[in-house]
Amino acid sequence: MSQSSKHIALWLVLALIFLAIFSVFNKQHGREPEIVFSEFMASVDRGDVRKVTIQGHNIQGEYKSNGERFRTFAPNDPELVKLLRDKKVVIAAKPEEDSPWYMVLLLNWFPMLLLIGVWIFFMRQMQVGGGKAMSFGKSRAKLLTENQHRVTFSDVAGVDEAKDDLQEIIAFLKDPKKFT
16 A cells, blocks of 8 residues: 555545544434523413424424424423323334444543644654654664675775865864864
């Protein structure tokens, strides 16, 4: 797998994770306008509510007069269901929405996994190329053995750069202060 395809795959995975998190936090409860609880109770007292769906403390309903839908949040009111039944309101009940286990796991562990991923990314970036910044004890010196080819004077006899380099070394050894 080439380096560019790895980068593209990484960005695609990150984009999918951010889209999933965005969709969890941006979950809308519907297009119904939200009304205050006291306004809802006044509508029930007037007999203007046709039906309601109670899901935990969330209430979604529909008016009799114009058929518009609404939603509200109910406090813990034990008399609410009795009042709705007295006013002949159709009541539907649903269990509270629970997030799937994998979303709870993702939301709880995502920050830690993100930190670990960033740490791994930076550690790999530090070791790219010849730098190897985190390899403190590793020497790059080559061990010279007898079966390796040695450079002798006859190999560099006609090269002017070798002669110039040698003259510079001799000048340095004679007067090192001149080079500081």
